[in-house]
Amino acid sequence: MEINVEKRKNLQKEQSFGAPLIAYNNPKSIHAEQFRTIRTNIEFVNIDKPVQSMIVTSSIPAEGKSTISSNLAYVMGATEKKVLVVDADMRKPTVHRTFALNNEKGLSTLISQPGMKFNEVVQFSPELNLYLMPAGPIPPNPAELLTSARMNSIMEELKGYFDLIIYDTPPISAVTDAQIMATKVDGVVLVVREGYVTKDEIRNSKAALDNVNARIFGYVLNGKELSDSAGYYAYYGYSEEA
Template structure:
C-alpha cells in the first residue's frame, strides 16, 4: 500500500495548471506535448524520462509536475520523482512533507517504495519527494542502488518522470540522462543564452542521452499568461 492520498487544500496552485484549470489553453498545450512525446518514441517503450534545463529559472519543475498530471489523466500509473536533491521543489508544488524521499530510498536498505511514495489527488499519480538534501547527490544517483531502485520502479509504474537540476550547474542530470529512455530539455524564452544551450547539448551528447525534444516556455499568448511549446530535436 502506498502512503495515504494527499488531501486537496484550498487555494490556487498556479504551477499546477493542468490540475487546477484543466480546460485552459495551457493545459491543452500540455496535452499536445504529451501526444508529441508519445509519437517521438513510437518505436520503443518510453518508461523513464528526465526533465532538465540549461540553467536555473527555466520552469523545468513546473513542467515536470504538469506533464506527470497530464500523463496520469490518460489512465497511466505515473510516478514523479524529485531527483533535484540540491534545490527540491516538488514537495512544495504538491504540498507534501519532505522528511523522507529519494534520499531515504537510496541510503536506507529496509525502506520500501510504498513507504515513501505519496498518492497525489490526481488518480494514478504518485510522487516521491527528494527527502533530506544529501552532501553527495551525484554519487547517489550514479550508485548501483539507484540502478536497482529504477528497476524496481519500472515494475510498478507505466511512466517515471525525474525532475533534475540544470545540466550546466552540476553533473546530476548527465548521470540520470544516461540511464533513462528519454530526456526533455526546457528552454525559457529570453532567460537562457545560446551558448548555455549549446553547452548543455554537448554535455548530454557526451553521455549519449536520448534527447527526445525541447519545451520552450514563458512565451506570451493572448488569453493566458504563458504557454508551452514542444519541439522535437532535429
C-alpha cells in the first residue's frame, strides 16, 4: 500500500478542527448512504441481542475515526434510538469541536468526581437527536481513569439510559486506551484510511485487539475513491475482514 507522507501531515493538522457531519449536512449524498449501510451491518452483528456499546478507533492518528463515529451516531439516532456519543479520547479530544460543545466538564470530570451525575456532563442536540459527552479537561492519567472502577460503574449506568453508546477512543498504536475500552464494550469498529496507514500498522492493531479478546465488528475503509456518473467520491466501506 503506497503511503502519502504529505497527506499524513495535512490530515493531522485538519483533525484539530473537528469532524465533518457529512450525513447531516448532505443526507442524500453517496457518503451519507454509506454510513447508513454501515449502520445496517452493525445492527445485524447481534440479531438476538442488539449492540448497546461500541468503540470506534483507528491504528494511527487522522484516519477519520471521529468522522466515522460522529456520522455513524447521527444515522443511528435517525432510527429513533437514544444514542450517546462519548469522547473517550482524553488526550486529543475532538467531539466538543465537532458538535460545538462546552468542554469545561466531561468524561474526565465525571470519572474523577464520584459525586457527579452523568446528566451534569451530557449535552443534548435536538437538531441532531444526539446525546453528547465531551472529554472534559485533559487529565494527566487517561489510561488510569479508563481502568478505574468508577469508569466501569459509569458505563453500566449509561446502559440503563441509552439504546446505544459510541465511544470515540485514541488510536491503538499510540496508547493503551483503545485496548482498555475494547474489553468493556460489545465490540469495535476499526477505521482504515486508504493510502494512509500501512498493512503492518493494521495487522498490529488487530493483534492488539485480539490480545485483549476484543470483538471486532468490522473495518471501515475511509477515503477510497470510487467513480460513477457524477464523478469521484470518498467512500466509506465496511468489511468484517482485514
